[in-house]
Each structure stands twice: as C-alpha cells, then as structure tokens.
Amino acid sequence: MTGGEFDIRPTEQPVSAAERSALLVNPGFGRVFTDHMVTIRYAEGKGWYDARVEARAPIPLDPATAVLHYAQEIFEGLKAYRTTDDGVTLFRPEANARRFRESAARMAMAQLPDELFLGSIHQLIKIDREWVPTDPDGSLYLRPFMYASEVFLGVKPSTEYLYVLIASPVGSYFKGGVKPVTVWISADYTRAAPGGTGAAKFGGNYAASLVAQAEAIERGCDQVVFLDAVERRFVDELGGMNIFFVYDDGSLATPPLSGTILPGITRDSIITLARAGRRTVEERPISMEDWRADATSGRLREVFACGTAAVVTPIGTVRSADGDFTISNGRTGKVTKKLRQSLVDIQRGRAEDPYGWVQRVL
Numbered sequence: 001m002t003g004g005e006f007d008i009r010p011t012e013q014p015v016s017a018a019e020r021s022a023l024l025v026n027p028g029f030g031r032v033f034t035d036h037m038v039t040i041r042y043a044e045g046k047g048w049y050d051a052r053v054e055a056r057a058p059i060p061l062d063p064a065t066a067v068l069h070y071a072q073e074i075f076e077g078l079k080a081y082r083t084t085d086d087g088v089t090l091f092r093p094e095a096n097a098r099r100f101r102e103s104a105a106r107m108a109m110a111q112l113p114d115e116l117f118l119g120s121i122h123q124l125i126k127i128d129r130e131w132v133p134t135d136p137d138g139s140l141y142l143r144p145f146m147y148a149s150e151v152f153l154g155v156k157p158s159t160e161y162l163y164v165l166i167a168s169p170v171g172s173y174f175k176g177g178v179k180p181v182t183v184w185i186s187a188d189y190t191r192a193a194p195g196g197t198g199a200a201k202f203g204g205n206y207a208a209s210l211v212a213q214a215e216a217i218e219r220g221c222d223q224v225v226f227l228d229a230v231e232r233r234f235v236d237e238l239g240g241m242n243i244f245f246v247y248d249d250g251s252l253a254t255p256p257l258s259g260t261i262l263p264g265i266t267r268d269s270i271i272t273l274a275r276a277g278r279r280t281v282e283e284r285p286i287s288m289e290d291w292r293a294d295a296t297s298g299r300l301r302e303v304f305a306c307g308t309a310a311v312v313t314p315i316g317t318v319r320s321a322d323g324d325f326t327i328s329n330g331r332t333g334k335v336t337k338k339l340r341q342s343l344v345d346i347q348r349g350r351a352e353d354p355y356g357w358v359q360r361v362l
C-alpha cells in the first residue's frame, strides 16, 4: 500500500463536546488524548497493510512481544496548530517522516513510506479536528511511534511491526511566560556514544537518560546536559533538546551532528532563521571549559535549548560538580527571545514563511 487507503471506523463513544471543552482548558502535557488513533501493520514478505483510523484503545500485547524484551521502538513528535480562520497547519512534517525512516533504519526496523506517515497524520487530524486547541498558545501534539510486534524471544530484528499514531492536546509549555532553566552537567552518565543510537529517536535513549535527569532534579535543576562519551568534555545535548550558544559578536554555535546528538528540526530551523538574520552559526564542538570561561568573561551572552515541545528554552544557571555559574545574569537574552518569537510566529502563521515550512492540512 502507498497511502490514501485507510479504513476509517469512527468511534461510537466520542467524548462529548462539553467534556472536551473542559479538558481543553488546561490540558498540560501528554495526559489528555483525542478520540481516535491510527494503526498500520507490517509483516516481512507482505509489506505495510491494514491501515486503520479507529477508536483510541489499549493494544493487547502477548508477553513475548519482541519490543517488551529488546526495546526495538522508535517515535516522533510534532504539533498541529489551529489557524485564526479555523484551519489546521503542521510544521515541516516531511522532516519528521524522513527522520522516522532514519530512526527505523538505525534500529533495523521496517521503514514506513513518507506518504503513509503523512497520510496517517492527515487522517487523524481530520477525524479529531475538534481537539486542536483554539488557545493561541495551545497545539495538538502528535505522537507517531512504531514497535517490534513479532511474538518471539530470539534476538534479531522483528519480522513484524505496528505503527501507531496518537494525539494529545497541549497547552503552553511555560505557564506564565518563558523562564530560564537551571541545568545540571552530568559527570557520571552519558547519553550516546559514537556508533551508538544517539541520532535515532529511539525510546531506549530516553530510558537511559532518566537516572541522570533524576540526579538533575535532586540537585535542584530542571534538566540534565550530557557531555560526549569519549572525553567527557564536549557538550552533546540535553535529555530531549538541542543546545545553542550566543556570543558577544552576535554569532551562534551549536554542537555538530556527529552521530551522538539528535538532529532536531527545531535546531535546523533556528540555524536557518539565525543565518537569514545575518548571524554566523558555527556547528562545532563546545567544551565545558570554554562554556564556563566564556560565561565568566562575558564573551558568552546567552545559551538556550530547543525542541518541538518547548520550542526555545533559555538556560540561566549551570550547575556541576565543579561549581555553578550563570549566563546573562540568569535572564532570558535578547537573541534567544527574538529567535523564539520568529520561529513561533512562522509556526502560528503570524509571519511570512519564505521556507515553505508550514503546511495546511485542513
């Protein structure tokens, strides 16, 4: 199958309009879900089949299902936005489709064709359109994922996969405005090593990051920053966000895509927007010593993290076993603010989109 061949079975028990409105008032993140889901199956020799849009429901799993044992699982994350004229748009969804295929390739999984990935998103938004928040800070977070569904305990790539798409209305990530966060530099744990799975959006990367994130919370920090696994010197990324440095000459730097960091679509968009604003953006390794020295000397003016969920998050304080330091006196810097605003304005259809990033779905 290539796309457009979805069997649509609307739920017989949709959430009432009144209940939905109540849920949309303050949905938080990832706790409220829409009425439907999309599933597509894959079997070796048969290919992709049985694409369905159906009532969102638990998925029964045989206890010997491969994913439960060997973690062959990948996911994506993107948002749908309500436009002022009541339409719905997506931001660079074909980039998510491509990355989903690349993650699948790394995990030795079947690659879902882009037209099925994009088709599933269109179908779910169409049937659950009332769940796209009208709140100008809200959006519908889309979570495509795929797991090894073969029932077999042998260690090998699964011959069967289940692709699933669910959606969750979300509010503003920052209640009461964007606030700088404090980060913890993990000395004991790394996220990804050369040759490993760091560039794939693979659930296991998150499982491996949780103990370091818990340590960050214990130290009074919001997020953990991982260093490279070889020298434990160079900044890789946060648990689920890429990182940017802004210098006193207006230039930016961000760690290069060397295989250990996730190639963020927000990261790529920020690089494009900064360069369009005539800023130099270098993709180069940034050491912890330089980060501290440049923050202390004042050459480093701003640092921010970025990703789909929170878009752009300023970093105000850095905490590590070697002591703390602050950046831009713990405030949100001007460049951070401006880049965040430019990106959000394009995503929300409030600014021109010269890159063709925004796609109208409905």
Ligand SMILES: *Cc1c(COP(=O)(O)O)cnc(C)c1O
Residues within 6 Å of the ligand: 077, 201, 237, 238, 239, 240, 241, 242, 262, 263, 264, 265, 266, 267, 306, 307, 308, 309
């Ligand atoms: C998803 C993700 C990001 C951000 O990617 P976006 O495409 O910008 O949302 C960054 N780091 C990790 C580890 C991620 O999983």
